Structures are given as structure tokens and as C-alpha cells.
Amino acid sequence: MDFKNIFMDNLPGLCWITDSHNVLKYANKYFLKNFNLSENVLGKKHEEIFGQDIAQGSHVNNLEVLRTKQNYEFYQTIRDEHGHPRYFKTYKFPLIGTEDDMVGAISFDISKNKRLEDELYQSDLQFRQAFEHSLVGMALISPEGKWLRINKSLCDMLGYSEEELQGFYIQDITYADDLEDNISYLRQLKDGKVDNLKVEKRYIHKDGSYVWVMISVTMLKDSMGYPLHYVSQIEDISNRKSIEEDLQLSEKKYRTIFENVQDVFYQTNQEGLVTEISPSIEHYSGYQREEILGRDVDKFYYYTQDRERIIEKLRTSGSVIDFEVRLKTKNHELRYASVNARLIIEDGIIKGTEGSMRDVTTRKFQENALKALNTELTASNEQKNKLLSIIGHDLRNPISGSLQLLDLTLTDFESTSADEVHNYLSMMKHELSNANELLEDLLSWAKAQFNSVSFSPNEITDIAGLIRKCIHNILPMAEKKSIVISQSVADGLTLTADKGMLETVLRNLISNAVKFSNKGGNINIKAVPYHKGVKFSVADNGLGIPKDKALQLFVKTSNYTTYGTAGEKGTGLGLNLCYDFVLKHGGQLWVHSESGKGSTFYFTIP
The missing domain is CATH 3.30.565.10 (Histidine kinase-like ATPase, C-terminal domain)
Structure with a gap:
């Protein structure tokens, strides 16, 4: 059994041997498969197999290896049958002691590694660019809390250079009141209890002031799950905090006014339901604030036509000033109120109304009493004028006529007949009777006017x-x-x-x-x-x-x-x-x- 060939054929790489004349002497199955070759190529020159250009480069490498008798390592790119590049790392070494000088070669396909390296490089480049040029502060922090890497935005935010911050731990520049919570949050991340956190805290600026920040932080771990470093994004929210504090102060002032002012402030939605009303309503109406919220405002009008009038005025003018309405207390008593109100309009849509009310019941009663008094005085003046007119004309005429008749009778008494005298006296009696009747009416009327009757x-x-x-x-x-x-x-x-x-x-x-x-x-x-x-x-x-x-x-x-x-x-x-x-x-x-x-x-x- 040829163990050498078995080993070479199962090696996960391309193996081949070439002599000094650039003739292929040996190739394992991966080599043949990779280039779509059969064993018939063994014994042929590289020029016949791969072409002149590739064969020439390979031959130069082989001669250099044989000349120096040293191993040679290099990278090469070969396009496959579809034209896609493939990357190889090749090792060549001299085979000393053979019957002919030969060069052995082993080459590994590193295309996948190459792609991963390129992706990693691009990812790292993008991270570095995002890190360095981010408008928010960014930092890498060791598991112990030491500043490792800090971008320019964070340096500008805290007033320190990167080198200065790298000499600190985050605990060194954390506001004292926030330190305990801050350590607890980081420990949770380090122990894997949470994957990420978003918290508000204060850092101490180089000038001694404190800076409010919003921190988004996560823990980066290695392939074994061990903590490497914290990755933090840090946003300056000092302006927002200042605005929030101003709003809270404003809200506190508003709430104090709202809860203690004597006038009644209110808001209603588009459906006419009360959405807000000041506690002073209880003093005027007997209703608790909670009894009114959410109820239809119509329920509190003594006369519904008053509600219709104010709605129509708001619809046409957008606001009302000193608009008088009649409201109903919890005990169904009448109360007069002066209303200042306006429509709440958002994005061109009417959302409801808001305004203030003042109880003017006492003023209204005083006005009514004053009107009644004025009416009475006007009537009294009219009656006085009528009285003077009657005295000056109606009462004077019969008395004056009677005096003229009496004077006429006395002046010419001797030549006046008894019938004429009787006629004059009858006329005088008629005139004086009328005057007496008128005088009786005047006296009765005067007594009635002065309530003396x-x-x-x-x-x-x-x-x-x-x-x-x-x-x-x-x-x-x-x-x-x-x-x-x-x-x-x-x-x-x-x-x-x-x-x-x-x-x-x-x-x-x-x-x-x-x-x-x-x-x-x-x-x-x-x-x-x-x-x-x-x-x-x-x-x-x-x-x-x-x-x-x-x-x-x-x-x-x-x-x-x-x-x-x-x-x-x-x-x-x-x-x-x-x-x-x-x-x-x-x-x-x-x-x-x-x-x-x-x-x-x-x-x-x-």
C-alpha cells in the first residue's frame, strides 16, 4: 500500500510535483478535480496543461526554489471556469535527493478566508469611521471600567483629550449621586443579566460642572463568552434636562396658581366633556373636581340656550370675553358667571375649548337692584313732572277761572242780574269741584308714592x-x-x-x-x-x-x-x-x- 499517495490524495489541498523541465510528475485528486483534469496530464509540460503565461510564472518559481534550495511561499489568484477569482496560498519546496531535481507544491484555497478578511476589514473600517465621526459620544470601556478608546465627540462633551480620559476609570468622572446605580448597571451587563442598558446619568466635566447624558451600553464578548469591553453611545442631554427642569418649575407654578386661584379654569374636548377644571369650582358650585371631570358640560348650565349662545359665539369669533351665562350648582341654585374662553385648535382642527369663569352672581344681583332703582327713579321723575304739569296747568286753570268769574261778579255786581250771578256761581262751583277732585287724587297719589298712605x-x-x-x-x-x-x-x-x-x-x-x-x-x-x-x-x-x-x-x-x-x-x-x-x-x-x-x-x- 502506497501510504504516501493515500495521504496526499486525502490532504485538503492541491498537491503536485514538477521537475526542472516544468513537467508535471504527480498531482493528487484535489489538484485534478480543481482544474477539471484527468491523470492523462501526468508527464506533460505545464505549457500544454495551463498555457504559456501560467506555465512561465510557475517555472520561474520552481527554478528559484531549486537554485536556493529553500522553501517559497506566495499567494496567487486564479479565475475559475465562470471567471470568478479564487485565492490560493501556495508553498513550494525542493525535493532533494531525487533522481532528477524536482519541486513539490502544496496549495490551499483561501477564498472564503479572503472574503471574511475583506468583510472584517470593511466592517472595521465602517466602525472606525462611525466611531470617530459620530455626532454622539462613543467609547470602548474595559470590564473594570477603564476608558480604552474615546471618540472626538465624547472628548468635546467632557472637555478631556483622549489621552487624559484613557488615564481614568468611569468611576473617576461619574457624579457622586449616580455612582452606585452606575456600578450596579455595569455589573448586570458584565454578568449577562441584561444584554443592553439605556440610562441617564451625570458625568463631571473637566471644568467641574456636571453634564447630563443618555448612555446606551452593551457588553462585547469573545467567542467563549468572556467579556471583552463595554461599547457605549453617550448623548449630551443637558439642554433637554434644563428644559425639563424649567417645565417642572413652570408646571409647579401653574399648578399652584391653578389650585389656589379664585377664578375657575377649565378645558373641554370636542365632544363637550370636561377634561380639566380647577379645584376652586367646589367653592362656587358645591361639586368636587372629580365629580365634574369627564361629564358633559351641558349638565351644568341652568338654561341650555346659554350653552348654545356661547358655542355659536366661539364658532364665529373663536373666543369670547366677559360672556355672561347662568350655571347650576349641585343644589340646583342659579349662579351667574362671566366667561372668557377660546377654541383649542391644533393643525387646523378644533380640539375643544379652554377658558376661565368668574362668579358674578353678587354683581348681577347688585346690577339688577340698581336697574330696578333706576327704573323707580325714572318713574318717580316722570310722576314728578306729571305732578308739576297738573299743578301748573290742570289745577291752576279751574282756580284761575273761578277767580276771574268772582272778580267779574264783584266788579259789576250792581248791574248784574240775579240769574247772571247764579250762573257765575254755578260755573265757579263746577270749576272748584273739578279742582277739589283733582286735588284729592293728587293727595292720594302722593301718599301712595311715598308709602305714607x-x-x-x-x-x-x-x-x-x-x-x-x-x-x-x-x-x-x-x-x-x-x-x-x-x-x-x-x-x-x-x-x-x-x-x-x-x-x-x-x-x-x-x-x-x-x-x-x-x-x-x-x-x-x-x-x-x-x-x-x-x-x-x-x-x-x-x-x-x-x-x-x-x-x-x-x-x-x-x-x-x-x-x-x-x-x-x-x-x-x-x-x-x-x-x-x-x-x-x-x-x-x-x-x-x-x-x-x-x-x-x-x-x-x-
Whole structure:
């Protein structure tokens, strides 16, 4: 058995022997297989097998080996049948003592190793470029924490040169408060408890200040699993930390204001649900903050139309200022609030609303009281002007006319007949009677305005008799116009009222009915039970009142008055007096009238 051939044939490489004439003497099976040759090539020159160029280079190598009698090692590239390069490492050595000088050769295919080396080189080159030119700090650190390799960005970040840092351990420049946690993190990596970590910590800058950093670190291990070094990426987050601290401070200030301000701050989302509201809401509404969050804001409006109004205003203007709404407390009490609000718009989309509310209930009540006082003062001024007008005109005219008649009578008394004197005195009586009636109304009205009129309600059982008394006082005036006055009172009717005030109301209403009735007219006075009181009515078939004027009759600021059918002049005080007296009893006064057909005045005494 030729052990030499067996060994050579099973060697994982190309083996061949060539003599000094460049003739192939031996080739193992890998050689033949690699070049797609058969054993027939043995004994042939290399020129015949591989061509002149390859054979020439091989022959030169062989001669050099034989001349120096030393081994020769070299690399060569040969393209395969597809044109792809293959890399070989070849060893040639002289075979001394053979019958002819020969050269033995062994060659190994290192194409795979070559590719791995190239890939490793490229990978290492890329790593070095990324490492050196990275905008974030990068470092290789030994398992013990010693700085091994540091890029420029990290040096700039910490103020040290690479050589200076290589003289330190990471513990030397770690902020004291962060050191214990930092050592714990690195130990977890080293022990394989975690594969990588991302932590925030502080390094001490060369100038003594500290630098906030975000570190992403992993442990690189060898093929046996033993730690080689830490690979760290270190990003300066000092600016971010400064902003976070400012935000925290701002948030703290905002929260302090938010929780202690008297106004109510709120936010709602697009669906109208409350997403935020300040605790001060409890003081005004009785609701805890937690009871309101997440609920529909509509639930807290006393009148839903207020919500609709503010939404419409926000939709058209984008904001509202001092917008008054009426809200509802937990006990369903009314609260007035002044709202300043705006739409929350992000990327052109309405996300909700935010604003502040201030309880203005006290202010609102004061405004209402002031308005009422102003109205009362305005009415008082109007009544004062009316009083002065009546005194200056209506009251002066009959007195002045009577004085003129008296002066005329006295001046020419001897030549004046008894009939003329009687006529003058009758006219004076008529004028003075009118003046006296007007004066009585003025006094009653003045007392009512200054609340000096006494109010003494007593039980009245003879309502029919009281109405007859009032008719009797007006009867002469009615007879002159041939007006028939009738009355109708329910049996057994009684009430509790101030008798003088009731007479004044009836007398004025009956007097007005006579004034505005035509000759031969009819007036009917009724009293009927009404709930627990009595309803009175005075109806005539006279002129009636235009609809627009009827609305002004009971408005104190109105000066509406007109002449009767016989030219009777009214003051406008009578109805005001009736209205006040009926109101003092807790009753109501109203009128139904149709122009040209007459009027019916109603009033109730509870």
C-alpha cells in the first residue's frame, strides 16, 4: 500500500510535483478535480496543461526554489471556469535527493478566508469611521471600567483629550449621586443579566460642572463568552434636562396658581366633556373636581340656550370675553358667571375649548337692584313732572277761572242780574269741584308714592252697599250724559280689604267709564267670587281703547291720557293710583278693550 499517495490524495489541498523541465510528475485528486483534469496530464509540460503565461510564472518559481534550495511561499489568484477569482496560498519546496531535481507544491484555497478578511476589514473600517465621526459620544470601556478608546465627540462633551480620559476609570468622572446605580448597571451587563442598558446619568466635566447624558451600553464578548469591553453611545442631554427642569418649575407654578386661584379654569374636548377644571369650582358650585371631570358640560348650565349662545359665539369669533351665562350648582341654585374662553385648535382642527369663569352672581344681583332703582327713579321723575304739569296747568286753570268769574261778579255786581250771578256761581262751583277732585287724587297719589298712605284691611260684608256709594258720588256726572249705571254682586260675597282704597279704585274706574261713554251709554259693575277672593269688573260700551294704547295704561313712565266724550280732561293719575292700591292688596288689574265698542276693567282682591 502506497501510504504516501493515500495521504496526499486525502490532504485538503492541491498537491503536485514538477521537475526542472516544468513537467508535471504527480498531482493528487484535489489538484485534478480543481482544474477539471484527468491523470492523462501526468508527464506533460505545464505549457500544454495551463498555457504559456501560467506555465512561465510557475517555472520561474520552481527554478528559484531549486537554485536556493529553500522553501517559497506566495499567494496567487486564479479565475475559475465562470471567471470568478479564487485565492490560493501556495508553498513550494525542493525535493532533494531525487533522481532528477524536482519541486513539490502544496496549495490551499483561501477564498472564503479572503472574503471574511475583506468583510472584517470593511466592517472595521465602517466602525472606525462611525466611531470617530459620530455626532454622539462613543467609547470602548474595559470590564473594570477603564476608558480604552474615546471618540472626538465624547472628548468635546467632557472637555478631556483622549489621552487624559484613557488615564481614568468611569468611576473617576461619574457624579457622586449616580455612582452606585452606575456600578450596579455595569455589573448586570458584565454578568449577562441584561444584554443592553439605556440610562441617564451625570458625568463631571473637566471644568467641574456636571453634564447630563443618555448612555446606551452593551457588553462585547469573545467567542467563549468572556467579556471583552463595554461599547457605549453617550448623548449630551443637558439642554433637554434644563428644559425639563424649567417645565417642572413652570408646571409647579401653574399648578399652584391653578389650585389656589379664585377664578375657575377649565378645558373641554370636542365632544363637550370636561377634561380639566380647577379645584376652586367646589367653592362656587358645591361639586368636587372629580365629580365634574369627564361629564358633559351641558349638565351644568341652568338654561341650555346659554350653552348654545356661547358655542355659536366661539364658532364665529373663536373666543369670547366677559360672556355672561347662568350655571347650576349641585343644589340646583342659579349662579351667574362671566366667561372668557377660546377654541383649542391644533393643525387646523378644533380640539375643544379652554377658558376661565368668574362668579358674578353678587354683581348681577347688585346690577339688577340698581336697574330696578333706576327704573323707580325714572318713574318717580316722570310722576314728578306729571305732578308739576297738573299743578301748573290742570289745577291752576279751574282756580284761575273761578277767580276771574268772582272778580267779574264783584266788579259789576250792581248791574248784574240775579240769574247772571247764579250762573257765575254755578260755573265757579263746577270749576272748584273739578279742582277739589283733582286735588284729592293728587293727595292720594302722593301718599301712595311715598308709602305714607295707611293700609288697614278689614272684613267687608256689604260689597253691594260699597259699590252703591261709589256710584252715588259719580251719578250727577252720569246723569248729565244720560248714562245708566247698574251693578251685579254675588250673594253672600265678603272680602278683607282697605275700604278707603277699594272705594278709590272703584270710584276712579267708574268715573273713567262715564268720561269715555257716549250719551245714553250703559255701565255695569260686577263682583263675583274668584278663587279665594273677589273679582271686580267695570264695563262700558263707550269709545274703547286702541290696542297699542291699552298696553301703556299701567306703565308708570307712560303719560298717556285723553279727553272724554264731553271734553272731560283726565290727568292719568287715576289708573296709576288704582294699580298701586290693587297691587298693595296682592291683586291684579287689567283691561279688555275694543276700539269703538267699549272697555272692561278687571281687578282682583285675594
